[in-house]
Amino acid sequence: MEWTAMEINPEVGKTIMSKLGVSGHWRFVDILGLEGEQLTAVPKPSCALMLLFPLTQQHEEFRIQQANKVTGGSDVYFLKQVASNSCGTIALVHAIANNKAKMTFENGSVLKTFLDETAGMSPDERSKHLEGNKINYCQHTFSLMQPEGEQVNFHFIAFVNVNGQLYEFDGKMNGPVNHGATKDETFVTDAAKVCRSFMEREKDEVRFSAVALCQS
Numbered sequence: 135m136e137w138t139a140m141e142i143n144p145e146v147g148k149t150i151m152s153k154l155g156v157s158g159h160w161r162f163v164d165i166l167g168l169e170g171e172q173l174t175a176v177p178k179p180s181c182a183l184m185l186l187f188p189l190t191q192q193h194e195e196f197r198i199q200q201a202n203k204v205t206g207g208s209d210v211y212f213l214k215q216v217a218s219n220s221c222g223t224i225a226l227v228h229a230i231a232n233n234k235a236k237m238t239f240e241n242g243s244v245l246k247t248f249l250d251e252t253a254g255m256s257p258d259e260r261s262k263h264l265e266g267n268k269i270n271y272c273q274h275t276f277s278l279m280q281p282e283g284e285q286v287n288f289h290f291i292a293f294v295n296v297n298g299q300l301y302e303f304d305g306k307m308n309g310p311v312n313h314g315a316t317k318d319e320t321f322v323t324d325a326a327k328v329c330r331s332f333m334e335r336e337k338d339e340v341r342f343s344a345v346a347l348c349q350s
Contacts (some may be wrong), residue, residue: 147226147345154269155243165344168326168333175323182229182347183325185294185332192335197305197307203213204309213248214303215266219301223269225290228303229347234292236264244269257309267309288341300324322346 160181166172171187187193198281206212215343225256230237231249239246248269252260291304300316316324326344333342 137203140287143144144345147347150226151230154230154245156245156314157238157240158238160237160344160347160349163348165322165326165346168330174324176346177348178322179318180322180346180348181233181295182227183322183329184229184344184345185293185329186288186290186343187332188336188339188341189287189289190336191338193332193343196335197304200311202309203311204307205312206301206309210301210310211253212257212260212303213252213305213309214308216259216261217265220264221290221305224305225292225303227269229294232301232303233294233347258267286330295321300328302328308335313327 140166142182144164146164151160162184163177164184165176178225211229212233213224213227217222227245227248230245234249244267248263248267252263254265287306289306291302294301294303295316298315298317300313300321302311302313304311313324313328329344333339
């Protein structure tokens with residue numbers, strides 16, 4: 135199964151969240167850089183960060199080494215990625231699901247219904263439930279068109295503060311990765327530090343971008 139690749143920028147993110155029935159005062163903002171003053175410009179509070187980066191051989195090799203670091207618990211919502219190009223949707227679901235108590239949902243919200251239905255399921259069962267779900271059709275409206283001849287695969291992951299722990303959510307893994315303690319005041323800085331490690335492993339690569347989910 136292959137989905138239409140999804141772009142996440144502030145305007146598209148706002149529209150997708152609306153279609154999924156997420157309302158309230160949370161919005162996506164661009165993160166213009168992952169250090170110093172560029173991070174202080176990110177509005178607070180921020181409850182999630184999404185990183186887009188190219189999948190390379192170096193990254194795949196690193197993920198194999200990281201496989202034994204996956205963790206989680208009943209307080210962490212994790213969803214496996216099965217369909218091609220669904221990583222943007224998976225990252226968005228991880229960002230919202232692990233901040234569910236902070237969100238406001240409209241009556242009949244597609245995403246709220248999905249989260250309620252899958253609350254007691256395993257990550258694999260949640261993936262099966264996502265196939266054919268209305269979430270799929272909502273995100274299909276928005277596509278990221280790669281230049282003709284472009285062969286690079288890009289991937290989305292999410293970072294969330296869950297009960298004072300910084301978790302990395304990558305649907306291609308078997309579970310989330312715990313990067314240690316964090317708090318609301320330092321979450322963006324802590325998540326950006328992990329993001330910089332991605333960039334450092336890809337020394338000749340500059341195609342990284344990030345957005346934060348912030349309260350407006």
